[in-house]
Amino acid sequence: MTEPEIIAALRLQAIPNIGDITAKKLISHCGSPMAVFKDKLHHLLKIEGIGQFTLKGLHDAMYLDEAESEYQFLSKENIVASYFMDEDYPTYLKHCVDGPILIFKKGNINLRERRIISVVGTRNITSYGTAFCEAFVEEIAPLDPILVSGFAYGVDIATQKAAMERGLQTVACLAHGLNQIYPKAHKKYVTQMERNGGFITEFWSSSKPDRENFLKRNRIIAGMSEATLVVESAEKGGSLVTADLANGYNREVFAAPGRCTDKYSRGCNDLIKRQKAHLLTSAADLIYHLGWELEEKKEKSPLQKQLFIDLDxxxxxxxxxxxxxxxxxxxxxxxxxxxxxxxxxxxxxxxxxxxxxxxxxxxxxxxx
CATH class of the missing domain: 1.10.10.10 (Winged helix-like DNA-binding domain superfamily/Winged helix DNA-binding domain)
Structure with a gap:
C-alpha cells in the first residue's frame, strides 16, 4: 500500500463519526481510501446508512494533519501498517465486519498460513492456571502454532512466556499505541517478544490504555484466531467478553474446567455449562475439535500428556x-x-x- 493510501486510511480512522464498518462501506463504494476524499459529498450521501452527521469533518484539514503526523511516527519507529485488504493483514480478522481498516505491527510477525490460537483469562491467575497454561503450551508446541494474548498480568503473560521459552511465535494485542507498554512491569519481555513474534494494535500513538480500549482490543484477539481458549475467569471479566466475541465470529471457543468452589473457575465452568465453550483438559481436545493433524515427522511428540493422572x-x-x-x-x-x-x-x-x-x-x- 502506498504512502498516500495509508495516510488516507489513517485520516478515515481519525474522523470521529466514521468507524470501521462505515469506513469499509465508503472504501467499497469508492474503490480506495484516497477515492473517498476525492468523491463528491452528494455521491457519498447516496450510500445506504451514510448521512450528513457521519460525513461531518470528512474534509476537515485537522484530521489530515493528524494522519500525516501519525504516519511519520510509524515510519520513524519501523512500525508496519497493514491495510485490511493486504496479504499481511490477519486472514481470520479479514472476515470480521468490524475489524479495523488498519492494524499496526512491530516485531517479527508472520501470520500467513499459520495456526493461530488465542489464550485469555484472569489477571489474578492461580497456581492451577499457571500449570495449565504451561502444560497446554508444551503439548501444543509440536504443531508450531502462533499464540495470541493481551500481554496483561496473569493468564496472558503466563501463556506468552511459556510460548517464548519453547521458541513459538507469540503475538500481543495491545489496547494502546506502540509508543508505550502496559503494564510497565512487562517491559522486560519486549525484546524477546519482538524476537518471537511481536505486538499488534489498532490504536495510534496518542491512545492511552483506557478501559474502553481493552474491550475494543478484545475483538482483535477473538477475530484474528481460529480458536479462543479461556483458562481461568471469574463470573465476569474481559476474557468472557472475548469468548462471546469469538462465538459471534463463529470461531471455536474452549474453556478449562475447574472446581465449582474456585472463584476463578466459575466463568469457565459457566461457559461449558451453557455450551458456549468446549471443555478442554489438554491440547489433544483442541486438536481433535479443530481437526488439526500432526506432521508425519512429529507424530510421536507428546501431545497427549495429561494434566491430571490420578485414577481411582x-x-x-x-x-x-x-x-x-x-x-x-x-x-x-x-x-x-x-x-x-x-x-x-x-x-x-x-x-x-x-x-x-x-x-x-x-x-x-x-x-x-
Whole structure:
C-alpha cells in the first residue's frame, strides 16, 4: 500500500463519526481510501446508512494533519501498517465486519498460513492456571502454532512466556499505541517478544490504555484466531467478553474446567455449562475439535500428556476397558465393567474432565 493510501486510511480512522464498518462501506463504494476524499459529498450521501452527521469533518484539514503526523511516527519507529485488504493483514480478522481498516505491527510477525490460537483469562491467575497454561503450551508446541494474548498480568503473560521459552511465535494485542507498554512491569519481555513474534494494535500513538480500549482490543484477539481458549475467569471479566466475541465470529471457543468452589473457575465452568465453550483438559481436545493433524515427522511428540493422572480403582477399570476395546456405548461399558449406569456415567465424566476420554455422538465414548 502506498504512502498516500495509508495516510488516507489513517485520516478515515481519525474522523470521529466514521468507524470501521462505515469506513469499509465508503472504501467499497469508492474503490480506495484516497477515492473517498476525492468523491463528491452528494455521491457519498447516496450510500445506504451514510448521512450528513457521519460525513461531518470528512474534509476537515485537522484530521489530515493528524494522519500525516501519525504516519511519520510509524515510519520513524519501523512500525508496519497493514491495510485490511493486504496479504499481511490477519486472514481470520479479514472476515470480521468490524475489524479495523488498519492494524499496526512491530516485531517479527508472520501470520500467513499459520495456526493461530488465542489464550485469555484472569489477571489474578492461580497456581492451577499457571500449570495449565504451561502444560497446554508444551503439548501444543509440536504443531508450531502462533499464540495470541493481551500481554496483561496473569493468564496472558503466563501463556506468552511459556510460548517464548519453547521458541513459538507469540503475538500481543495491545489496547494502546506502540509508543508505550502496559503494564510497565512487562517491559522486560519486549525484546524477546519482538524476537518471537511481536505486538499488534489498532490504536495510534496518542491512545492511552483506557478501559474502553481493552474491550475494543478484545475483538482483535477473538477475530484474528481460529480458536479462543479461556483458562481461568471469574463470573465476569474481559476474557468472557472475548469468548462471546469469538462465538459471534463463529470461531471455536474452549474453556478449562475447574472446581465449582474456585472463584476463578466459575466463568469457565459457566461457559461449558451453557455450551458456549468446549471443555478442554489438554491440547489433544483442541486438536481433535479443530481437526488439526500432526506432521508425519512429529507424530510421536507428546501431545497427549495429561494434566491430571490420578485414577481411582473404578476410573482405572473403565479407562482400561476403553483403551482395549475402542469406541463403546455407555450401557456396554456399564455391563462389561459390572457397574450401575449412574456410577458409569459419573466415572466417564470424571475421565473426560481429566482428558483421558472423549464423548462421541450416540452415547459412545473412546479413550484418547
Amino acid at each position: 480403582e473404578t476410573e482405572n477399570s473403565v479407562y482400561s476397558y476403553l483403551q482395549l476395546n475402542g469406541k463403546q456405548l455407555l450401557d456396554t461399558v456399564a455391563l462389561e465393567c459390572k457397574l450401575p449406569i449412574f456410577k458409569t456415567s459419573s466415572t466417564l465424566l470424571n475421565l473426560e474432565m481429566k482428558g483421558l476420554i472423549r464423548p462421541l455422538p450416540g452415547k459412545l465414548f473412546e479413550a484418547i
